[in-house]
Amino acid sequence: MNSSVSPQQLAFASGFAALPATHYTKLMPTPLPAPYAVASSPAAARLIGLEPDFLRDTDAIALFTGNQVPEQIEPLAAVYSGHQFGVWAGQLGDGRAILLGDVPAANGGARLELQLKGAGLTPYSRMGDGRAVLRSSIREFLCSEAMAALGIPTTRALCITGSDQMVLRERPETAAVVTRMAPSFVRFGFFEHWYYNKQHDELKTLADYVIDTFYPDFRTADNPYRALLTEATLRTAQLIAHWQAVGFMHGVMNTDNMSILGLTLDYGPFGFMEAFDPHHICNHTDQQGRYSYARQPQIGDWNCHALGQAMLPLIGSVEGVQAALRIYRPAFAEHFMDLMRAKLGLRTAQNEDPELFDALFGLMQDGRADFTLFFRRLAELETARPQQADGVRDLFLDRAAFDDWALQYAARLQAEDSDDAQRKAAMNAVNPKYVLRNYLAQNAIEKAQHKDFSEVARLLAVLERPFDEQPENDHYAALPPDWANDLEVSCSS
Structure with missing residues (x-):
């Protein structure tokens, strides 16, 4: 691939669409009136060979808003189910996210899917309007890129486009679309959907797609499906160890928000720990504290067991499922201890x-x-x-x-x-000076709501270098001001 291409030159395909049509609905995004550029990530753009200023023209803005879709693209919304706050919720699906397709990675690695979040109604929108708001889109955009810079597995955020069209949440807000990227957006809930609907042929088709696309070596395993569950469990354990080590709280660890590839997925009411409290709940919708900081490792284990239940018909025995799941606790403990030793030098x-x-x-x-x-x-x-x-x-x-x-x-x-100078350098390479504190995101959001997107760009630039001293940006590393104690983040976005 050319090292620098325009959005119109992206070579779209759709590997996910090779699955049977029962796994998705093909549909076009719903256009937004008069869209405009809000922010873009040059680092994410490089992953697919886009030029750094790719969002400069109206055609690119239209593409990443969903207003103009190239002829070769057949966008789709996927169906899935899941457990929400520990309760079976039944069918869910992409209620406001529409997959454009996948494009080649610039470095020759795995292809990356491009998904528009906030692109309009789908058959899975339930009572929603299919839209995302500028507030939550900025939070997801900044945190996706911040987590990547911290070295934590995550979906990426390519750009945000906005519109003056109003949508109603707790109050009227303007709409926005964030373009997300990942090798795959397949979630634990995809597997649960087919298991609980007793459609084991579709379950097998989905698992075969994941194995053949991402883990072809598993085909030589004694039981490829047990190998897949083992790998998903291992990656999840290591991911949550990363979260704990950096003080990150996801806020909504439902099974439909868990990536089969072990990526941080769906940034809603997340938060980075400030005044340390292991029982802190970053989502004020979570009245019972199910997704508090201290419980994240346990919930990760619970979610893997939910995935194991869904994969039981493929693995063939309870013992096989249990053998795959047993890796979670020792893997989490070992990785967390390794990360803590690094943090302490x-x-x-x-x-x-x-x-x-x-x-x-x-x-x-x-x-x-x-x-x-x-x-x-x-x-x-x-x-x-x-x-x-x-x-x-x-x-x-x-x-x-x-x-x-x-x-x-x-x-x-x-x-x-231990040598003090060497230890300091090693610790500063793993302990960030800059994280996306809620008040920093709020400052950027409030300016953006008045069409001033400069703080989003400045904050992104700081968060892309979290371990560097950046003395000119010391104020971004300061303790939160008193007014930040009143900030609340919920599932509403």
């Missing part, structure tokens, strides 16, 4: 590490220390003078409690002959 694994980490999280909880700032500032600690690390000590009212833990930490560093 530890080069070796020691038996006492779990106790050190538990004591740390207890200290952070008692002191309500800011999650991101704590790990970033901890790199400044000097092994010989751990009780003089004022930058990180200042995050705690009870400095004596921090000092006690810091002595344990320093002793652990000394036991492996």
